[in-house]
Amino acid sequence: MKLFSEFGLDSKVVRAITEMGFEESTPIQEKTIPLALEGKDLIGQAQTGTGKTAAFGIPLINRIEASEERIVALIMCPTRELAIQVAEEIGKLGRFKGIRSLPIYGGQDIVKQIRALKKKPQIIIGTPGRLLDHINRKTIKLDNVNTVVLDEADEMLDMGFMEDIQSILQLVPPERHTMLFSATMPENIKRLAKQFLNEPEHVSVIPKQVSAPLIAQSYIEVHEKQKFEALSRLLDMESPELAIIFGRTKRRVDELSEALQKRGYSAEGLHGDLSQNQRDNVMRKFRDGSIDVLVATDVAARGLDVSGVTHVINFDLPQDPESYVHRIGRTGRAGREGAAWTFVTPREIDHLHFIERVTRHRIPRKPLPSMAEAIEGKQRVTAERVLEIVNDEGLTEFKGIAIQLLEQYDSVQLLAAALKLLTGDKKEVDIELTPEDPLRAKKRRPDVRSSGRKMPGSYVRDGQGQSGGGGYRRSGDRPYSSGSGGGGDRGRRDGGNRGGYGGRDDRYRDGDRGQRRTDDRKPKSSSEFVNI
Ligand SMILES: Nc1ncnc2c1ncn2[C@@H]1O[C@H](COP(=O)(O)OP(=O)(O)OP(=O)(O)O)[C@@H](O)[C@H]1O
Numbered sequence: 001m002k003l004f005s006e007f008g009l010d011s012k013v014v015r016a017i018t019e020m021g022f023e024e025s026t027p028i029q030e031k032t033i034p035l036a037l038e039g040k041d042l043i044g045q046a047q048t049g050t051g052k053t054a055a056f057g058i059p060l061i062n063r064i065e066a067s068e069e070r071i072v073a074l075i076m077c078p079t080r081e082l083a084i085q086v087a088e089e090i091g092k093l094g095r096f097k098g099i100r101s102l103p104i105y106g107g108q109d110i111v112k113q114i115r116a117l118k119k120k121p122q123i124i125i126g127t128p129g130r131l132l133d134h135i136n137r138k139t140i141k142l143d144n145v146n147t148v149v150l151d152e153a154d155e156m157l158d159m160g161f162m163e164d165i166q167s168i169l170q171l172v173p174p175e176r177h178t179m180l181f182s183a184t185m186p187e188n189i190k191r192l193a194k195q196f197l198n199e200p201e202h203v204s205v206i207p208k209q210v211s212a213p214l215i216a217q218s219y220i221e222v223h224e225k226q227k228f229e230a231l232s233r234l235l236d237m238e239s240p241e242l243a244i245i246f247g248r249t250k251r252r253v254d255e256l257s258e259a260l261q262k263r264g265y266s267a268e269g270l271h272g273d274l275s276q277n278q279r280d281n282v283m284r285k286f287r288d289g290s291i292d293v294l295v296a297t298d299v300a301a302r303g304l305d306v307s308g309v310t311h312v313i314n315f316d317l318p319q320d321p322e323s324y325v326h327r328i329g330r331t332g333r334a335g336r337e338g339a340a341w342t343f344v345t346p347r348e349i350d351h352l353h354f355i356e357r358v359t360r361h362r363i364p365r366k367p368l369p370s371m372a373e374a375i376e377g378k379q380r381v382t383a384e385r386v387l388e389i390v391n392d393e394g395l396t397e398f399k400g401i402a403i404q405l406l407e408q409y410d411s412v413q414l415l416a417a418a419l420k421l422l423t424g425d426k427k428e429v430d431i432e433l434t435p436e437d438p439l440r441a442k443k444r445r446p447d448v449r450s451s452g453r454k455m456p457g458s459y460v461r462d463g464q465g466q467s468g469g470g471g472y473r474r475s476g477d478r479p480y481s482s483g484s485g486g487g488g489d490r491g492r493r494d495g496g497n498r499g500g501y502g503g504r505d506d507r508y509r510d511g512d513r514g515q516r517r518t519d520d521r522k523p524k525s526s527s528e529f530v531n532i
C-alpha cells in the first residue's frame with residue numbers, strides 16, 4: 001500500500017492528511033490519485049467506507065492555489081447531509097493550503113449562502129437543486145470551473161437529478177476534468193459517463209462481493225407484526241455502540257423512533273420531511289453519541305460516515321440491491337468491523353434472494369433472538385458498566401455502606417440486586433406499528449458485473465482480495481471518536497408509497513423549483529447492474 005508521501009503531493013496536503021490520521025492510501029486512493037493528478041477523467045468504484053471522498057479530495061486540493069479567487073471546482077452530492085460531510089473532509093484536506101470550500105444545499109437560508117459565497121470559495125460542494133438556484137440567480141458562476149466531481153453519481157441519476165446535472169454541466173467549460181464516484185455502478189451510469197466524461201478510466205476495486213467485506217450480514221425471517229419485538233430483542237442482545245435502523249417510509253421512521261423511545265431506547269428519526277434544523281440536530285446528536293440509535297429512511301443510506309456505527313438494521317427490506325449495499329455500508333467502514341441485520345417477512349424471501357444474487361453474497365439466516373438472549377445481552381452490558389468502574393478511586397465513599405450490607409446479606413444476592421436495578425426493567429409499553437406492504441421480488445438479470453463490460457479506454461480490476469475495506473490503518477486509532485461532523489445522506493424514497501420519495505433533497509423543501517411529484521421515485525431501468 002502506498003504512503004501519502006509517495007504521490008508527489010504538496011507538503012501542505014500531506015501534512016493535512018497526516019493530521020487526519022491517515023497513514024496509508026486505500027486501494028481506490030492508490031489508483032485514482034495519480035490518474036486524477038494527471039487530469040484524467042475517471043469513474044471510481046470501490047466498496048463503501050473505503051475512502052472515496054479523499055480519493056477525489058486529495059488531488060483536487062493539491063491542484064488549487066489559495067490565491068485563486070474564483071470557483072474552480074464543483075462537487076455534486078445527492079443529499080444535504082452528504083454535502084455537509086464532504087465539505088468537512090475537503091475543508092480538513094485544504095486546511096494548510098488555505099483552500100476555501102463551501103457547502104451549498106437546500107433547506108439552508110439562501111441569503112446566508114450568498115454572504116458565504118462573497119468570501120470567494122474555490123470549491124463548492126452542493127446538491128444539484130440548490131446549485132441551480134444560485135446559478136440562476138447568478139450568485140454562483142461556473143465559467144472558471146475546471147474540475148467537477150459527481151459523488152454517488154448513480155444515486156443522483158436515480159433521484160431524477162439528470163436534467164439538473166445536465167443543465168449545470170452545460171455551464172462548465174468543456175475542457176474540464178470530471179470524476180464520478182460510487183460504490184455501485186448501475187448500467188445507466190454509462191449514459192451519464194458517455195455524455196459528460198472524456199475517455200474516462202474506469203477504476204474499480206470491487207472484488208467479487210460488492211458489499212464491504214468487514215460487515216457480518218444476517219437476516220431474520222419475521223412476520224410484519226413481530227418486527228418490533230424482534231427489533232428490541234436484537235438491540236438488547238447485540239447492544240450496539242451506535243446503530244442505524246432503516247425503515248421504508250417516513251411514517252415508518254416516525255412511528256418506529258417514537259416506539260423505541262417509549263421502550264426506553266435513545267433513538268431519533270431522520271427523514272426528508274423534517275426541517276433542516278431538525279435534520280441537523282438529529283445528525284449532531286448521533287455523531288456526538290447523545291443518541292445511539294438513528295432511525296432513518298434511505299435518506300441516510302448513502303455516503304454517511306459516522307464512526308462508531310457498529311450495527312445497521314434493515315427493519316424493512318430495502319427496495320433494491322444498491323440500497324442494500326449502501327445501507328449496510330454505514331457500518332464496517334475504514335477497516336472496522338460491523339454487523340448488518342435484515343428483517344424479512346415470509347412473503348419477501350424471494351426479494352431477499354434477488355438481493356443476494358445481485359450482490360453475489362449469500363446472507364445467512366439467523367433465528368429470532370430469544371427472550372433469554374435479549375436479557376443476557378442486557379445483563380452483559382450492565383456487568384461491563386460495573387467492571388468499567390470497579391477500579392475507580394471514586395468508589396471509596398460507597399465502601400462503608402458496601403461493608404455494612406455485606407455483613408447482613410449474601411454477596412451474590414446483593415450484587416444480583418444491584419445489577420437488576422442497574423439493568424432496569426424494559427418498559428412494557430404496547431407498540432402497534434402501521435404495517436408496510438411486502439416488497440415483491442423483482443425480475444432482473446441477476447449479476448451482470450463489470451467484467452467484460454468495460455468502459456472505453458478503461459480497465460477493470462476485477463481481482464480478488466482487493467477488499468479496500470480491509471485493514472488499512474489510521475494513526476492514533478480512535479475507534480469511536482466522532483467523525484468529521486456533518487452527515488451523509490439524503491431525504492427520499494420515503495414518501496407514503498413504497499418506492500416513493502417525498503423528502504428528497506432540494507426540490508421539495510425549497511419550493512422554488514420543480515413540479516416533480518413527491519412520491520415518484522423514477523423506476524430503474526431494466527439492466528441496472530453492471531457492477532453489483
Ligand atoms: N487512507 C485512509 N486511511 C484511514 N482512514 C481513511 C483513509 N481514507 C479515508 N479514511 C476514512 O475512512 C472513512 C470512510 O471514507 P469515505 O466516507 O470517503 O468512504 P466512501 O468510500 O466514500 O464510502 P461510501 O461509499 O459509503 O460513501 C472516513 O472516516 C475517512 O475519513
Ligand SMILES: [Mg+2]
Nearest residue numbers: 052053151303
Ligand atoms: Mg462516499
